[in-house]
Amino acid sequence: MALHQIHFHSPPIGMQATMWVVVPQGAKGPLPVVHQLHGHSDDHTIWLRRTTIECHAERIGAIVAMHFGERSFYHDDKPGHRLWEQHILQSVALVDATFRTRANRRGRAIGGLSMGGYGALKLALAHPHLFGNAVSHSGALDAVGLMAMRKPGDHLGDDMRRVFGARVPASADLFKLALKADPLPRLHIDCGTEDFLLPGNRKLHAFLTRRGIAHTYTEHPGAHNWDYWQARLPATFDTHAAFFAGRKA
Numbered sequence: 001m002a003l004h005q006i007h008f009h010s011p012p013i014g015m016q017a018t019m020w021v022v023v024p025q026g027a028k029g030p031l032p033v034v035h036q037l038h039g040h041s042d043d044h045t046i047w048l049r050r051t052t053i054e055c056h057a058e059r060i061g062a063i064v065a066m067h068f069g070e071r072s073f074y075h076d077d078k079p080g081h082r083l084w085e086q087h088i089l090q091s092v093a094l095v096d097a098t099f100r101t102r103a104n105r106r107g108r109a110i111g112g113l114s115m116g117g118y119g120a121l122k123l124a125l126a127h128p129h130l131f132g133n134a135v136s137h138s139g140a141l142d143a144v145g146l147m148a149m150r151k152p153g154d155h156l157g158d159d160m161r162r163v164f165g166a167r168v169p170a171s172a173d174l175f176k177l178a179l180k181a182d183p184l185p186r187l188h189i190d191c192g193t194e195d196f197l198l199p200g201n202r203k204l205h206a207f208l209t210r211r212g213i214a215h216t217y218t219e220h221p222g223a224h225n226w227d228y229w230q231a232r233l234p235a236t237f238d239t240h241a242a243f244f245a246g247r248k249a
Contacts, residue, residue, distance in 0.1 A: 037116030
């Protein structure tokens, strides 16, 4: 695998940005791409530092692009003039312009953990023409409920209020986005049974089930930590591989 560090100016956030991209060596392409999003307390480098994601990318013959999203919830923070959702979308286009990719929804997946799990589902549901497969690990999926629980002075809650304002808008509410997505991406959700975000994951799963919205949902022993997320990667990349090959996951 070849590791590329790409430094570029991002107009949506008005600053220089970086992403890391791993590419199978010797592959002629065009290759499918998995776009990977980090959590609230990390950055784009964490996937290579804490997991074997590179090995799984090589195993399925896919490019993995690891994006930087700050503490943005991958949402356009208009009061702060940082359009993070647009930044990710333009970064996706940059990957397609730089590498030989399968530049369509059949060759493009997205995944993430915690804040990034929320971001992966949000971007896939808001832009289903771009992403055909989406995976959330331990996602902050009930943004409305989570923000209401967090008191002033709590970093997570303060960041959510900074990004979303006084209330989570419809454009950031997964429950509303799931009703509108067409075509519907393949949705895969998992969470640890000792994770503090488990209630929100169960709530979205129950909602999707009631509405007849196709998705897979699993719970596994574990908490909100890297032991859990590392353990989930093999199955996650199996779902990506099945999607890229046109098979059922």
